[in-house]
Amino acid sequence: MSFTLNGVGSWYYGRNNVHNFVGQCEFCGASTTLTSYDTTLYFVVIYLAICPLGRKRIINQCASCSKHRLMPLAAYNTFHDTAIDKLLKDYCAATENVEKATELIQATIHFRAAKPFQGVRVLMEQALPHNAPVQSLLGGACEFFGDRSSAETHYHASLSLDPSNTATREDFAVLLLKKGHVDEARQWLSHVLDSPSMDKRGYLYVMIEGLRVAGRHRESLEMLEAYAASLPAIHDDKEFKQYLKKSRRYTNSSKPLRSKLLAAQAASTYEGSPWNRRLPLLITAGIILLTITIIVLGNL
Numbered sequence: 215m216s217f218t219l220n221g222v223g224s225w226y227y228g229r230n231n232v233h234n235f236v237g238q239c240e241f242c243g244a245s246t247t248l249t250s251y252d253t254t255l256y257f258v259v260i261y262l263a264i265c266p267l268g269r270k271r272i273i274n275q276c277a278s279c280s281k282h283r284l285m286p287l288a289a290y291n292t293f294h295d296t297a298i299d300k301l302l303k304d305y306c307a308a309t310e311n312v313e314k315a316t317e318l319i320q321a322t323i324h325f326r327a328a329k330p331f332q333g334v335r336v337l338m339e340q341a342l343p344h345n346a347p348v349q350s351l352l353g354g355a356c357e358f359f360g361d362r363s364s365a366e367t368h369y370h371a372s373l374s375l376d377p378s379n380t381a382t383r384e385d386f387a388v389l390l391l392k393k394g395h396v397d398e399a400r401q402w403l404s405h406v407l408d409s410p411s412m413d414k415r416g417y418l419y420v421m422i423e424g425l426r427v428a429g430r431h432r433e434s435l436e437m438l439e440a441y442a443a444s445l446p447a448i449h450d451d452k453e454f455k456q457y458l459k460k461s462r463r464y465t466n467s468s469k470p471l472r473s474k475l476l477a478a479q480a481a482s483t484y485e486g487s488p489w490n491r492r493l494p495l496l497i498t499a500g501i502i503l504l505t506i507t508i509i510v511l512g513n514l
């Protein structure tokens with residue numbers, strides 16, 4: 215962690231290879247955006263970078279409490295490259311091996327290896343196009359890396375092979391709701407909506423969020439009431455009460471409402487450049503030069 219007291223201490227400057235996703239913070243428990251990125255830790259005086267203390271990989275920095283894990287960047291990259299290289303070699307030796315494919319996809323997600331994942335995906339599209347679990351996993355990974363269009367393709371491929379897989383149906387439905395495709399999402403959540411259970415009520419709520427974004431409040435109320443008619447116990451659920459109350463308030467409206475839940479995005483982005491990393495030192499050098507110039511001119 216960076217630390218400063220009266221402007222003196224250590225501070226992170228620069229962000230490269232940035233990955234954001236929505237998850238639960240391991241420190242404060244908030245469900246929020248967790249960010250991982252490469253950065254440089256500097257020794258600072260009055261918040262001016264004096265000297266670099268090392269390149270770091272920040273892991274899952276919480277948008278709410280700012281806490282995170284970190285590793286020296288070189289160690290992270292070595293470990294990341296070694297781990298992925300080994301899994302890739304193992305997979306290339308047996309490209310139809312589902313277990314090896316699964317391990318490789320999971321490793322690219324774990325290390326936020328967006329670029330290696332693109333190559334892995336091409337390999338698996340050729341070797342395992344008819345394997346429903348692998349296609350589903352590829353869909354989840356594409357979504358994690360912010361490629362929703364490819365995620366949709368893989369989920370479709372998986373469900374055309376095995377339409378009864380409820381986990382894939384649910385993941386795909388949530389993706390469709392994020393894209394505003396409410397009716398198609400409803401179709402893939404039919405196993406939840408037609409057979410209400412307390413365990414699956416989260417998918418009811420995400421469906422209601424989708425209807426709200428589309429301004430379809432009367433349908434959202436009807437859906438909540440139908441769910442409760444088959445599962446009266448849900449009336450005791452605090453979230454259900456809130457959803458019911460809001461849907462009743464907007465019953466006669468078609469106003470689209472924002473949904474924080476559906477706005478949650480997974481995207482891999484690259485920010486910064488070598489200039490970005492050098493900027494703190496350039497600013498400090500500029501200030502020192504300016505100070506020297508003022509002193510010299512003052513003595514003339």
Ligand SMILES: [Zn+2]
Nearest residue numbers: 239242276279
């Ligand atoms: Zn937190």
